[in-house]
Structure formats: C-alpha cells, structure tokens
Amino acid sequence: MKNLITKLLYLAGFLLLLISCDSFVETDLPKSQLNNEAVFEDYATATAALTDIYSKIRDNGMLNGNGIPVQLGSYTDETDSFQSPSSPSEAFYQNRLLPSSPTIQDWWNVAYNQIYAANSLIEGVQNSKNLSEQNKKQLQGEALFIRALIHFYLVNLFGDIPYVIETDYRNNSKIPRTSTQNIYNNLIADLQNASSMLPETYSPAQRVRPNKFTARALLARVYLYNNQFTEAANEASAVLNQTGLFSLEPDLDQVFLINSRETIWQLQSANAGENTVEGSIFIFVSGPPVLALTENFVNSFSAADLRKSNWINSVTDDSTIWYHAFKYKERSNTPASVEYSVQFRLAEQYLIRAEARAHLGNLGGAREDLNKIRERSGLGQTTAQSQTEILNAILQERRWELFSEPGHRFFDLKRFGQLDNILSAVKPGWNSEDRIFPIPQNELNANPNLLPQNPGY
Known part of the structure; x- marks a missing residue:
C-alpha cells in the first residue's frame, strides 16, 4: 500500500509538471528514477523517461546544436574559424584532435550515457507487467531508434566502436570494439525492429x-552508407511515398519552421519561446564572427x-564581408518558438534515392530525384548524363542542400573517397588519418579491450 501511495504521489507531481510545461522535454526524470521498476509500470512515467533522453540529445553531446553541426563544418570545408587558439573548437578547425581532447571525451561519454538510457528503457519496458502491448511497442521502437542513431554517429566518427545493447556495467566496462561491418548489421537490425514497432502517425x-x-x-541512410543500394532506394521510396505526411516545401524560408511538411524528425526546444542552438551560433550580426561560411x-x-x-x-564592416548559415532565422528567443532543430528531412531522402539509383544503373530515375x-x-x-557525372552532381548537390546539418559534408566526402583530395587543398593541417577521430585516452586506460588506438593518434 505504501508503494502504491508513493507511486500515486509521484504521478500526481509528474502530471502537474506536464501541465505547467510548454514542452514534453521539460519533464526531466531524476536519474534515480530511471532504473526504478515502477517507472515502467505506467505509460506516463515511462514516456517521461523516454522523452528525457531526447532532451539530453538536444542539450548535450554530438547532436547538440553546438556539436556535430558546428564542429564538423569547421573540420571540413564549410566554415572558417576566428576563435582563439586555446578554444576547444579550434582543434577541429586545425584538424589537430588529440585522444585527450575534452570535446572528444564528452561526445564519447555522453553518447554511451544516452545509449545506456535507451537500453535501460528497452529492458524496463520489456519487463513491465502493466503496459499494454501497443504502448510497449511504441516505447521500445523509439528506444531502438535512439540506440541506432547514436551508434550510427559514433561509428562514422570513431570507426570500430562497442555496440552496446545491455545495461550490465560489468560487461560494458570491458566490452571490445565491434567491426564496422557488424555495427552496420546491428544498426539495420535495430532499425528494422524499430520500424515494425513504431506507428505511422x-x-x-x-x-x-x-x-x-x-x-x-535513418535506415535508408544506413543502407546507402553500407553500399546496399537496392535497400536504400526502397527505404527512401517508402518515406517519399507518404505524400499525406511529407512534401518538399516550395518556399525555402518555410523548410526549417516548426510546422514544415518537409520535416521527418526534429528536437523540440526546452521552453516556450526558445529556438535552436544552431541559430544562436551560426547567426551573427557583426564581425569578426566566431565562425563564418568559407568564401x-x-x-x-x-x-x-x-x-x-x-x-x-x-555581414560587413565596410572592409570585410562574412557569411553565415541562415537556414534557421532566429538567433534568440521569440514570443513563441518558431524553429526546432531538424534532424531528418525529406530532401535528403530524394538525394539518397538518387545516389542509390545511380549506383544501380537507373540513371533516369537518379536524374529525376x-x-x-x-x-x-x-x-x-x-546536365549530368553518365553514372560518374551523376554521382559527382549528387555529391555537389548534397553540399549545397545539406550544409550546416549534422555531419553530412564530412561523411559524404568520406563515402565518396574525396576527403584527401578536397580537404588537403584547403586545410593545412589535414592528413588522411583524420578520417576517423581518436578514441579518448582515458577510455583506453579504463578498458584495454578498446585498444589499439586509431591510426595516427
């Protein structure tokens, strides 16, 4: 009886918090609650545990607006940096990352904390006795998607990394790295399961x-990166065919607004009136800026x-002109939020299918997309006609369409085998081993099964 009363009191407080919040991501479950079995016996509290993970993705680590969107832009050829040499971001611009880098350590730790939270939710929901099967499917499907999403970015940054699917710290503390190919196999399995569990609405x-x-x-992107072109085209088509949900916005100024029909998934701001971290960083009104698009x-x-x-x-000071990304138009709060951080949108799916079709020899379909x-x-x-011409045109189109969005330029140059060719000409500190990041040194010290360190570090 005492446990029941405690749970009811917690739920009452939680529901009050929901009513007072503008955004579901404000419902921040204490860490002590995450492993409490009672959390997963009620859909509201289980949902709070899930949406807390989204808030952590928005606020910390790689997919935070000050993470991959900013740092990989200066790591490649999208942005110039005007920061002090002591700035952690300057190491990205100079291509001088070290295993001791605080940013690298943070991205790694935060990523695996988010994966742990997703795995904890999967296990808790599986063991729940009160949740309906429909609710279990939705919660597990979202957690599987999160697990795949974070591993996807880890493998594309660090190469072979552990693919963690459980919460037992004794196993996780000594887990070895998984080969990139096996990681992609796991990504595909997780996303196929997630797709089968999640609703269409x-x-x-x-x-x-x-x-x-x-x-x-995401599965279409994973298949494309894994050179499974038939599957990539099929998954992209499955999304593009949902014309009741998605369509390209004819007005480019509408693409990144909250209610854009082009958006497939976005991270909601924490509070009413807040917009994106990306907007606050990319947009500047005077120079010299911190970051600017390269001429x-x-x-x-x-x-x-x-x-x-x-x-x-x-922006100009009458002697110098600087340029900034202006996909997001708001750099500060507004009376009501107008922009959220877009993670997936429809234009990428057309470019995925175009590239897959080109590799499959469907050149007409590739040109159409x-x-x-x-x-x-x-x-x-x-005007591209041959397969090579079309693929080169797609790489260029991805550069123009997807700039300042999470990781695309770096990952695209890597996939197309163009990193050294493009970046060595414009980045004095570039060398071919910069294609993957170093494993954080303190992780290697704590878990020797992660050895050896990536080449060049």
Whole structure:
C-alpha cells in the first residue's frame, strides 16, 4: 500500500509538471528514477523517461546544436574559424584532435550515457507487467531508434566502436570494439525492429517523437552508407511515398519552421519561446564572427540558386564581408518558438534515392530525384548524363542542400573517397588519418579491450 501511495504521489507531481510545461522535454526524470521498476509500470512515467533522453540529445553531446553541426563544418570545408587558439573548437578547425581532447571525451561519454538510457528503457519496458502491448511497442521502437542513431554517429566518427545493447556495467566496462561491418548489421537490425514497432502517425503532431518513417529514413541512410543500394532506394521510396505526411516545401524560408511538411524528425526546444542552438551560433550580426561560411563554399553556388539567397546571409564592416548559415532565422528567443532543430528531412531522402539509383544503373530515375531538389532551388535540370557525372552532381548537390546539418559534408566526402583530395587543398593541417577521430585516452586506460588506438593518434 505504501508503494502504491508513493507511486500515486509521484504521478500526481509528474502530471502537474506536464501541465505547467510548454514542452514534453521539460519533464526531466531524476536519474534515480530511471532504473526504478515502477517507472515502467505506467505509460506516463515511462514516456517521461523516454522523452528525457531526447532532451539530453538536444542539450548535450554530438547532436547538440553546438556539436556535430558546428564542429564538423569547421573540420571540413564549410566554415572558417576566428576563435582563439586555446578554444576547444579550434582543434577541429586545425584538424589537430588529440585522444585527450575534452570535446572528444564528452561526445564519447555522453553518447554511451544516452545509449545506456535507451537500453535501460528497452529492458524496463520489456519487463513491465502493466503496459499494454501497443504502448510497449511504441516505447521500445523509439528506444531502438535512439540506440541506432547514436551508434550510427559514433561509428562514422570513431570507426570500430562497442555496440552496446545491455545495461550490465560489468560487461560494458570491458566490452571490445565491434567491426564496422557488424555495427552496420546491428544498426539495420535495430532499425528494422524499430520500424515494425513504431506507428505511422506522429504524437504529438509537431514531429518531435520519431514514427515509423523516421526509422525508415535513418535506415535508408544506413543502407546507402553500407553500399546496399537496392535497400536504400526502397527505404527512401517508402518515406517519399507518404505524400499525406511529407512534401518538399516550395518556399525555402518555410523548410526549417516548426510546422514544415518537409520535416521527418526534429528536437523540440526546452521552453516556450526558445529556438535552436544552431541559430544562436551560426547567426551573427557583426564581425569578426566566431565562425563564418568559407568564401569557397559561398562562391560555389550559382547566382540563380535560391539556397544562396535564402539560406546564406552576409555581414560587413565596410572592409570585410562574412557569411553565415541562415537556414534557421532566429538567433534568440521569440514570443513563441518558431524553429526546432531538424534532424531528418525529406530532401535528403530524394538525394539518397538518387545516389542509390545511380549506383544501380537507373540513371533516369537518379536524374529525376536530383532535379526535384534542383528545381525547388530555382535551378534548371542537371546536365549530368553518365553514372560518374551523376554521382559527382549528387555529391555537389548534397553540399549545397545539406550544409550546416549534422555531419553530412564530412561523411559524404568520406563515402565518396574525396576527403584527401578536397580537404588537403584547403586545410593545412589535414592528413588522411583524420578520417576517423581518436578514441579518448582515458577510455583506453579504463578498458584495454578498446585498444589499439586509431591510426595516427
């Protein structure tokens, strides 16, 4: 009886918190609650544990707006840095990452903490006696998606890494690295399971919790990166065919707004009136800035490209012009939030299918998908004809379409075998071993099964 009263009191407080919050991600479960079995006996508290993970992804680590979107832009050829040499971000710009880097350590630790939380939720929901089967499926499907998402970014940054699927610290503290190919096999299995469990609809409507097609959008990307082109095209088609849910926004200024039909999944702001971290970092109103788009990148756009006029803005002090990403238009709070951090959107799915079709020899279909993006941007149809020409055109189109979004430029140059060719010409500190990051040194010290260190470090 005492346990029941305690649980009811907790739920009453939790529901009061929900009512007082503008955003579900404000419902921050204490860490001590995460492993409490009672949490997973009630859908409201289990949902709070799940959405707490989304808030952690938004606020900390790789996918925070000051993480991959900013750091990998300066690591490659999207942005110039004007920060002091002592700034942690300057190591990315100079391509001088070390195993002792605080940022590298933070990304690794936060990522595995988020994976642990997802695994804890999966185990708790599986063992729940009160949750309905439908609720179990949704919660587990979202947790599997999170687990796959974080591992996806880890493997593309660090190479072979542990793929963690349990919460037993005794096993996890000595777990070895998994080969990249096996990691991709695990990603595919997790995302297939997530897709089978998640609903087709969004709840809530603002697309801040992944649905079936979010899982399939990530699965399309995973298949593409794994050179499974038939599967990549099929998964992208499954998303693109959902015309009742998704469509390209004809007005580029509408693409990154909260209610954009192009959004597949976005991270909700913590409080009413807050917008994105990306906007607060990328947008500046005077110079010299902290970060600015490179002139080479800005000048690569055609004058007719609407992305140049709508998604790039300039600031001048009468002697120097600097450019910044302007996909997000708000750099501070507004009376009501107007932009959330977009993680997946429809344009990428067209580019995934175009690339997959090109590799499969369906050159007409590849051009058709590529032209969807070009025509929305005010450009004419591509003149590329051969497979090589089309693939090169897709790489270029991805650069123009997906700049300042999490990791695309770095991962694309790596996939296309162009890292050394492109970056050695514009990055004095670049060498071929920079294609993967160092494993944090204190992790190697704590778990020798992670050895050897990645080459070059």
